Amino acid sequence: MIDNQDLTRYRRQMMLPGWGPEGQERLKQARVVIAGVGGLGSPVGLYLAAAGIGHIRLLDGDKVELSNLHRQIVHSMCDIDRWKVESARDRLQALNPEIEVEALGSMITADNVFDLVGDYAIVDAMDNLQARQLLNRVAVKRGLPYFHGAVYGMEGRITTIIPGETPCVSCLYTDVVSGDLPVVGTTPAVIGCLQATEVLKYFLGLGDLLTGRQLIYDGLALRFHEVKVKRDPKCLECASKYSFSGGPV
Amino acid sequence: MSILVRISPLLRSLANCQELHTVSSGSPLDCLLDIAGNHPALRKWTHDKEGGLLRQVQFYVNGQKMEAEELERPLKDGDEVFILLGISGG
Known part of the structure; x- marks a missing residue:
């Protein structure tokens, strides 16, 4: 149950029609895994923690480097060489000690992805298509909401995936451009904030996803x-799992 | 006949070309080849060395995603084509 401190902390957002203490309680019970604690994962983590998502699990197998700091704003100079998940966990807990933040510093593989995700809603803040497809497989198999974002340069993409209702990641991408490509810090900031908005709307039942x-x-x-x-009727991930009228096959 | 072609921000940064182009006829694939004729740097990101279209290239016509088998379908006057690359940065 939300307490007096919650009523103070979240008062301004609870004023929004359709939010209120009931909505805030739903956020407190919500479980979200943020896969990737880099450019996208930084604003996603900060805004979901600030809004009071009760259980946040961070996934990332990298350490903080100086070249990350122009866009990965959850980390600071003092975090260089630390595991990103630990640096981010400390920052999110400093922002909001009332929530639970788990730090899992594992690379995502086909062998561990189902255990890493569990039954949490998935925020896809990864930096490669292979890991995105592994996360997508869990979302499709377990029917979990999946909040996809991707960036390069000054371009970003976002969509919200509800397995069975919408295309999955494998429907959307056959391949992606590769190489040492530019990225401007404000681009993942824009897209990450929109991903966080979608997560909040999903749990609150607000607006249109x-x-x-x-x-x-x-x-x-x-x-x-x-x-x-x-949806791609030939999609190897979702076509055989869900019918095109929406329900499981 | 006039078809408006929009190039994605990443692709126009990489190929140093402008956002909007007008093409007089053809299919989505023809539109790309037409623009690439004036901006050779574009082809590096859209085609392989043998001239085949890379799978990372995405086409939308009037806001609808085009599948591979639809890329040679003739466009109509007033159609809008959006050409992008699949991206995965985070």
Whole structure:
């Protein structure tokens, strides 16, 4: 149950119609895994912790480097060479000691991904397609909501995946561009904040989720484009699991 | 006939080309080849050395995703094509 301190801490957000103490209690009970504690995972973690998501699990197998700090704002100079999950956990707990933050410093593999995710809602803040596809497999098999974001340069993408209702990651991507590509810190900041917004809306039942749609952020022209995305009837991950009317096969 | 083609921010950064292009006819694939004719750097990110389209290239027409088998379908006057690369940075 939320207490007096919660009522003070979260008062301004609970004023939003449809939120209130009941919504705040739902956030307190919510379980979210943030896969990747880098450019996207930094704002996602900070805003979900600040909003009072009660159980946050951080996944990342890397250590903090100087070259991360222009975009991975959850970490600081004093965190260089620390595990990212430990640095981020300390920052989130300092921001909100009332929530539970777990730090799992493992690389995501096919052997461990089901255990790492459990039954938590998944925020995809990864930096490679292979790990995204592993997380997607868990989401599809277990019917977990999946909040996808991706960035490079001054471009970002976001969509919300509800297995059985929307395309999955494997429906969306056949391949991705690779190489040492640019990224500007404000791009994952924009996309990560939108991912966190979707997570909060999902648990609160507020508004319309970004399902069946993908938002494309163009930081150069400062425009957002919305495109429709659809399930791939030949998708190796979701086509055999869910019928095209929405339910399990 | 006029077709508006939009190039994604990442792709136009990599190929140093502008956002909007007007093409007079053709399919989504023809639009890309038309623009790449004037911006050779584009091809490095969209085609392999043998001239095949890379799987990382994505096409949307009027906001709808095009599948591989739809890329040679003729476009209509007023259609809008959006060409992007699949991205995975975080």
